Amino acid sequence: xxxxxxxxxxxxxxxxxxxxxxxxxxxxxxxxxxxxxxxxxxxxxxxxxxxxxxxxxxxxxxxxxxxxxxxxxxxxxxxxx
Amino acid sequence: xxxxxxxxxxxxxxxxxxxxxxxxxxxxxxxxxxxxxxxxxxxxxxxxxxxxxxxxxxxxxxxxxxxxxxxxxxxxxxxxxxxxxxxxxxxxxxxxxxxxxxxxxxxxxxxxxxxxxxxxxxxxxxxxxxxxxxxxxxxxxxxxxxxxxxxxxxxxxxxxxxxxxxxxxxxxxxxxxxxxxxxxxxxxxxxxxxxxxxxxxxxxxxxxxxxxxxxxxxxxxxxxxxxxxxxxxxxxxxxxxxxxxxxxxxxxxxxxxxxxxxxxxxxxxxxxxxxxxxxxxxxxxxxxxxxxxxxxxxxxxxxxxxxxxxxxxxxxxxxxxxxxxxxxxxxxxxxxxxxxxxxxxxxxxxxxxxxxxxxxxxxxxxxxxxxxxxxxxxxxxxxxxxxxxxxxxxxxxxxxxxxxxxxxxxxxxxxxxxxxxxxxxxxxxxxxxxxxxxxxxxxxxxxxxxxxx
Numbered sequence: 001x002x003x004x005x006x007x008x009x010x011x012x013x014x015x016x017x018x019x020x021x022x023x024x025x026x027x028x029x030x031x032x033x034x035x036x037x038x039x040x041x042x043x044x045x046x047x048x049x050x051x052x053x054x055x056x057x058x059x060x061x062x063x064x065x066x067x068x069x070x071x072x073x074x075x076x077x078x079x080x081x
Numbered sequence: 082x083x084x085x086x087x088x089x090x091x092x093x094x095x096x097x098x099x100x101x102x103x104x105x106x107x108x109x110x111x112x113x114x115x116x117x118x119x120x121x122x123x124x125x126x127x128x129x130x131x132x133x134x135x136x137x138x139x140x141x142x143x144x145x146x147x148x149x150x151x152x153x154x155x156x157x158x159x160x161x162x163x164x165x166x167x168x169x170x171x172x173x174x175x176x177x178x179x180x181x182x183x184x185x186x187x188x189x190x191x192x193x194x195x196x197x198x199x200x201x202x203x204x205x206x207x208x209x210x211x212x213x214x215x216x217x218x219x220x221x222x223x224x225x226x227x228x229x230x231x232x233x234x235x236x237x238x239x240x241x242x243x244x245x246x247x248x249x250x251x252x253x254x255x256x257x258x259x260x261x262x263x264x265x266x267x268x269x270x271x272x273x274x275x276x277x278x279x280x281x282x283x284x285x286x287x288x289x290x291x292x293x294x295x296x297x298x299x300x301x302x303x304x305x306x307x308x309x310x311x312x313x314x315x316x317x318x319x320x321x322x323x324x325x326x327x328x329x330x331x332x333x334x335x336x337x338x339x340x341x342x343x344x345x346x347x348x349x350x351x352x353x354x355x356x357x358x359x360x361x362x363x364x365x366x367x368x369x370x371x372x373x374x375x376x377x378x379x380x381x382x383x384x385x386x387x388x389x390x391x392x393x394x395x396x397x398x399x400x401x402x403x404x405x406x407x408x409x410x411x412x413x414x415x416x417x418x419x420x421x422x423x424x425x426x427x428x429x430x431x432x433x434x435x436x437x438x439x440x441x442x443x444x445x446x447x448x449x450x451x452x453x454x455x456x457x458x459x460x461x462x463x464x465x466x467x468x469x470x471x472x473x474x475x476x477x478x479x480x481x482x483x484x485x486x487x488x489x490x491x492x493x494x495x496x497x498x499x500x501x502x503x504x505x506x507x508x509x510x511x512x513x514x515x516x517x518x519x520x521x522x523x524x525x526x527x528x529x530x531x532x533x534x
Contacts, residue, residue, distance in 0.1 A: 015257035015343030034237040036338040039215040
């Protein structure tokens with residue numbers, strides 16, 4: 001998923017985007033999430049509110065149906081099964 | 082919202098879909114103006130909120146103290162650390178998205194403590210190890226596996242750590258840099274007020290590079306205490322007990338996203354500068370309202386803090402996109418009006434409900450007080466709903482929309498379905514039994530099951 005250059009966007013980069021840029025890391029959904037939730041600290045339950053915290057150009061609304069998360073299970077048990 | 086007529090009409094038209102908003106009848110949605118529909122919808126939301134308030138017991142009314150309790154905690158910290166009270170309130174509000182309030186408070190204190198005492202802190206080997214662990218997990222973390230389509234494998238935390246680690250915390254000036262530094266520091270060393278974690282330092286004893294820094298002798302706990310509605314603190318939160326244990330282990334806190342932590346740091350750096358704090362709160366209604374409610378709990382401005390629970394309480398249903406539309410997902414945003422989604426409509430519902438409750442009780446009840454009471458009631462009531470329960474609730478509202486079912490009958494049915502789900506969960510796991518059944522007898526099934534054992 002390609003990133004969007006800051007000049008192409010209407011809103012200024014947020015803190016996580018700035019940190020990525022200063023560290024020389026391209027801003028993509030992947031790098032943004034990794035920098036937001038270092039290690040394995042991502043929420044066990046991903047909700048619409050989590051998604052809406054992301055900058056608009058990095059959101060993936062296909063993970064939601066009318067506000068309900070429909071993406072793959074985030075349960076560790078199911079992941080390891 | 083009405084200041085931008087196009088956005089207002091767009092958002093009102095969303096509510097004309099009976100599949101999404103069955104709590105609005107055809108005479109409210111068909112052939113009506115946006116103004117009229119907004120008034121009807123606000124009234125219906127108010128009716129649902131009053132239904133909750135009518136059923137609130139003494140424990141629920143305790144929730145009214147919630148924002149005052151938060152205000153007291155933050156005031157105490159502002160005095161203790163010599164910080165501006167608005168900056169402290171902003172820092173805690175910035176850490177709030179998707180955070181349990183108990184953890185929100187704990188991390189707020191940790192952040193403030195590190196921020197104020199940051200001048201003496203240097204990057205140390207224990208932090209280095211935690212940072213390395215973060216980098217290593219990058220290849221197999223939950224995000225990598227699940228949330229990203231097309232894994233690109235771009236090294237991320239490694240370059241970030243290399244960028245921030247060469248300066249002591251006191252020399253960093255950008256909020257996002259300070260945020261990441263403090264987070265790694267806290268993960269490495271824990272809360273200095275908590276006991277040492279058994280076996281610390283937690284680095285492997287055979288690591289020749291590890292030298293405990295200064296007088297710090299090891300990693301301390303990451304637990305968090307429960308916060309009562311009045312702002313006093315209870316015991317540490319503990320995990321569920323194992324079979325024969327008297328108490329479960331203390332539950333560890335987990336940090337919010339680094340962006341949220343950066344906004345919290347920016348609020349502290351702002352030192353009371355309201356423009357900077359305002360920017361750190363973002364444009365959305367929820368965090369800004371949370372900031373206002375905590376800073377000025379008795380303000381008559383009518384700010385209402387609403388998340389998914391608060392919005393779903395207004396429609397008495399977890400089905401459909403009402404909460405999403407309220408949070409500006411799939412609904413229109415007006416920068417001109419400063420309006421995001423249908424949030425303002427629901428806020429009006431809470432304001433109207435507060436006026437009704439004030440009139441009926443003869444006491445001034447503020448919208449944020451109605452919200453804090455309803456929030457806790459709704460969360461407990463709907464916490465065990467299964468897919469079939471949600472469908473039944475939707476059907477009850479659909480019958481209200483399509484036929485002669487009264488609103489009160491639909492509300493009663495929703496309540497019954499939700500309490501049945503709670504009773505079912507309690508039978509399966511007695512620990513899930515709510516402490517206070519709202520109606521005597523509703524847990525008869527649970528009681529019968531217990532007697533059979």
